[in-house]
Amino acid sequence: MGAIRTDMSALPFLLLLIGAVLAYLVNRQAAAAMRLASEGMHSRPVYHGLYAALSVVVPALIITLLWFFAQGPVVDAMVIRALPTGVLAGLTGDEAGLVLSEIKSLAGGRVFGEPEAWKLAAAEQLVALRQTAGYLLLAILAALAIVVTVLRRLRLRLELRTRQSTERIIYGIMIFCSVVAILTTIGIVAALLFETMKFLQKVPLTEFLFGLNWEPQIPIREGQVAAEGAFGWIPVLLGTLVVTIVALVVAVPTGLFAAIYLNEFAQKRVRAVAKPVLEVLAGVPTVVYGFFAILVIAPAMRRFGDMVGLDIAPNSALAAGAVMGVMLIPFISSFADDAISAVPTSLRDGALALGSTREEAMMKVLFPAAIPGVVGGVLLAVSRAIGETMIVVMAAGLIARLTVNPLDSVTTVTVQIVTLLIGDTSFDNPKTLAAFALGMMLFLVTLGINILALRIVQKYREAYD
């Protein structure tokens, strides 16, 4: 079943490719023959071929993509319209959706229990409709390819300026490519905003922003007392800050001193080895760091805590933050290295000429001059630490506590997003919507920090250029 379905969805693209190649070959061939027969052709035959191929591909691709997005809802509506009258009477929108998804899983071959006869019939109709839709699309694409190819062939003239037309289409395609980046941002903002608005209809904004309780359980049955659900993000925010601060305490001094040493004191050969090895730390996937934290760091810290008589939680903010700090070391060191290198050598030469030691030249002249760039790098590291997910999901806690003690178990914004959305989710309960609200806050905070950081870095660069 699965294989057949994937073949069906790959077929249109295959047909599209064949159509494009055919259009290209037919028209290039014809143009080449025409050029041999007479002088003064405006565009080279390649452009006639390319023009025909693009005239097939662009509309066909648009049709195919639109078709894939429209097919689902249209087929659903047709199936619902065809249901026997009365079966959906008295059902709310949600329940009708449940019936539809049951029919869909029947159509997918997953039968649970003994479904009613009308559901089976609807499932059969669904499969048939999908198949018809698939064939219809193939037919439309084939017809389009043939018509366009023939049309272009008939219109072929010596003086036709196809190079210009082709280049215009390619220009348009390139503009579309760059607009995708904007579309992605719009998509992110729209998706987060849409779900957050739904969340705010169920939970007031003031409770979310200023509430001191985060217990996103929803009552399983009506009127349940124990689990009302509380959605105040302050404890989650506090946990995020604790982990971030621990990470920075590890990463900032280490990264800065490593950068100072590599930039001023290290021999060329040491630098050539040390820099790439530090970069390796940045290339390790975060899921690996998360496993490292639970395998090595957290147990080691617990043992150390037992030795000195401290009670360190197994999923303490300290362990997660420390590992995150290790991940951020190369980030900070490379930013600081760049910033120090960007300081004009005349400052360093001047300091040395006045008789300062290299340490004094670095700590009293170069480093202070590089501070804006360093601050930009640290800010970017902060935004990394706030948005970092896998390390904290694996090594930090799940329960939100109002504490600033790094030895305790805390939870973070990203941990809550992942745990609220893992497993089956429907889009209408406050639990899943809360994840989107947290995502919105995360996006806004990191975006703000990033913009600030980039601005600082740029402004500082201009000062010396």
Added chain:
Amino acid sequence: MSTQPDTLELVRASLPRRRARERRLKVIGVSAILFAFAMLATLILSLVSTGYTAFVQSHATLQVFVDPELVRESRLPRGKFDDVLTAAVAEHLPGVDMTDRASRKEVEKILSNGAQYDLRDMVVADPGLIGQTLRITVPLSDPFDQLNKGGIDRDTPEQNRRLNDSQVAMFDTLKAADVISTPINWGLLTNADSRFPELAGLRGALVGSAWALLVCFLISFPLGIGAAIYLEEFAPKNRWSGLIEVNINNLAAVPSVVFGLLALSVFIGWFGLPRSAPLVGGMTLALMTMPTIIIATRAALKAVPPSIREAALGLGASPQQVVFGHVLPLAMPGILTGTIIGLAQALGETAPLLLIGMNAFITSAPEGPMSAATALPTQIFIWADSPERGFASRTSAAILVLLGFLITMNAIAIFMRNKFERKW
């Protein structure tokens, strides 16, 4: 007259202190670098030391008599294959009373739960085997596998050990009878996921990751190059292109989990694409990889000297002919290097894949980009969460496999950069 020697004196007096400060800074700098190196070394050593055992797997080689009493041809594929195997193991354990239920249970636990299915598949493929004796090699269950590899300490008191004394004795008898072997564990790469650590492998995750990366490449490579060429070569310097540029820089810094939210809400919620599908995973990763490719491509285009463009323009090429015929081919090595590095990042990305459900428990490799699958990093996450001890070493082994892929990809990128990049 008298101030000059005073200054000199002052400087001389301060020199030891100032030199000591320089030495101190150097020591701090070196120790910062050594700290980072030590963490990297600990990371790799701990992974290798816990993971290397998963690259071998304890097997038992047995003479199995397929008893027609227990396996009837008419009832295939059903049959008491587990009893057949237990009898074969018991052959080597003369001291064990097989009529005693408790000790029989212990013998049954020696072999992996999957062993009976191996045997079943063999018999179903060739029913003529019924009534014959065949020699097969099947995996041991996780506790015995751990015992064989030294993962269980025999000196721990019996009640704290996963295997009791009589089980350890059984194992020693089997070992003495030369039944146990520890060949290389190809199952780690060729099996799909399983609840039993000794059977669990990465095949599903590898295939899922391959599909996701293919989709990611097919989307992000053309889109990224198109956008980069437009921005670098054609875009007029106005507010629009400035906006796009700021946008791409910011997109590169958006937390990965936010891309997961986008995919969940738009690709799965609005477009109705299936959950857990490598197609959706690849689309999400493509959006994240695109900024990397755009930035790399722009740098590569910038590195092509203007004289190339001017020469081509002077010979009458159109601006697009200049780019596609001359600049782009020259920039291609740099672009490909950036793309490989971007894909390597995408391969290690976990959080967005968790949100779109690519952490499902799936016991077969996906058939295509639309069927449910896991990916390499999400498989690591699933195994890291599993309580069975055998999974701890498998997680490390899976990480080593993932790191192996990443090192290979980066090595290819570095090789290409050194081999093909031209200095002008």
